[in-house]
Amino acid sequence: MLSLGETIRKLREEKELPLRTVAAYLDIDQAILSKIERGLRKPSRDLVTKLAAYFNVPEKELMLAFLADKVLYEVADEEMGLEALKVAEEKLKIYVAKNEKQ
Amino acid sequence: MLSLGETIRKLREEKELPLRTVAAYLDIDQAILSKIERGLRKPSRDLVTKLAAYFNVPEKELMLAFLADKVLYEVADEEMGLEALKVAEEKLKIYVAKNEKQ
DNA sequence: ATATTTTTGACTAATTTTGTCAAAAATACT
């Protein structure tokens, strides 16, 4: 699965749009968009929504990449990273199951 | 598995120490420690290390709880949370495997 | 070689996180 940055760069290049154009729509500086596409900056949640609307792709698709990137960033370079993800996953499963009951 | 806050509250109560005492050692205000124990604040990574030293438990143990909490916090209330964790886990596995080769 | 697009990096603004403080609430001890 592609990172969010790779995904939106691909979408943008498919449409042959310059950073300038997309950045203008998103109302951000093109420098930021450039950095986001290359993974040097994390976009805000809000931007992800705007990007999905702009490129006409399901928001969930981009949001999944966005969240995965964010999580990965948190545990990267951590010795216990993988284990921590597993623990978090188990806990989240329990949490989700509880809330489904209601 | 207990959250980091629950873990350190348990450790502290076992030794029958007041917040004041532990907070003084950690060089933070007792209000913060109170909030950390109840999960209202996230401790810094640094504090986790200090806590492990103070309570004489393996740092990895607390660090695992700390990281799991942190990750959980990132994806809680996100519709795609669980899926995002799975994606992140897969990606991290690949990343770890690559680095092991060297 | 000129025009266009992308990247870079220094700088500022905004937001989030981390912490302090003092008082209120809760708990424990005579």
Place this chain on the structure above:
DNA sequence: AGTATTTTTGACAAAATTAGTCAAAAATAT
């Protein structure tokens, strides 16, 4: 019950991180 101790609360301040601007340099396309 009354007092002392501990814990919690919430308003506030400081510090750190993140998001953004801008202009120039570098890369790419025409």
